[in-house]
Amino acid sequence: MPNIEVADYGTIAQFGTREEFNAKLRLMGQTLDDVVDYVDEYGVSLLGRCLSSRKIDFAKELLAKNAKVNVVSKEGNNEFHLLAANIREEGALDVAWMLLERGVSLTAQDRKYKNTALFTLYLEQLKMRTPESMDFIEACLKKVDKFAFDIPNKAGITLRGFISENGPERFKTIMEEKEHETEHEHGWFHCFKKYLGK
Numbered sequence: 001m002p003n004i005e006v007a008d009y010g011t012i013a014q015f016g017t018r019e020e021f022n023a024k025l026r027l028m029g030q031t032l033d034d035v036v037d038y039v040d041e042y043g044v045s046l047l048g049r050c051l052s053s054r055k056i057d058f059a060k061e062l063l064a065k066n067a068k069v070n071v072v073s074k075e076g077n078n079e080f081h082l083l084a085a086n087i088r089e090e091g092a093l094d095v096a097w098m099l100l101e102r103g104v105s106l107t108a109q110d111r112k113y114k115n116t117a118l119f120t121l122y123l124e125q126l127k128m129r130t131p132e133s134m135d136f137i138e139a140c141l142k143k144v145d146k147f148a149f150d151i152p153n154k155a156g157i158t159l160r161g162f163i164s165e166n167g168p169e170r171f172k173t174i175m176e177e178k179e180h181e182t183e184h185e186h187g188w189f190h191c192f193k194k195y196l197g198k
Contacts, residue, residue: 010040043073076110080117146178
């Protein structure tokens with residue numbers, strides 16, 4: 001139980017109860033609106049602390065108050081990195097969809113392993129393999145461009161390699177479609193350049 005008199009908002013959100021967090025707000029004479037975008041000394045936002053500690057309902061409340069997203073910690077983790085380990089929690093996929101809709105980066109890389117947020121989510125999805133989790137990953141794969149599949153982590157592993165080896169056919173199809181989309185776009189670009197005489 002954190003000491004609310006000395007603990008910061010992030011610590012209380014992560015290790016305390018919602019009642020303790022509210023007590024801290026009263027102690028400081030503030031409201032949730034005042035601290036919705038709070039970021040601690042480690043660069044982790046209040047939302048990030050909730051995501052990493054399974055406080056899913058609290059995270060939803062912060063997002064409902066338009067909490068800032070794409071906050072990257074000193075360790076290079078964004079909201080998807082922090083949520084990934086808890087993606088199997090009840091309501092976590094709902095939050096993941098909210099983050100995706102708000103444009104949280106799927107290609108941000110953490111500092112320790114250089115895993116992108118998408119790669120991290122994909123690895124955790126392998127532990128679930130539910131229709132809902134597969135649908136979410138499919139939406140993520142469709143959102144990124146083809147280059148996101150080839151960003152290596154520190155071990156030299158790419159999402160393309162991972163999906164090619166053990167991914168479902170629907171994911172492999174998305175990768176192939178991305179390749180064709182890029183080729184098509186380049187074809188139009190070259191035709192346009194030729195039309196302009198460049």
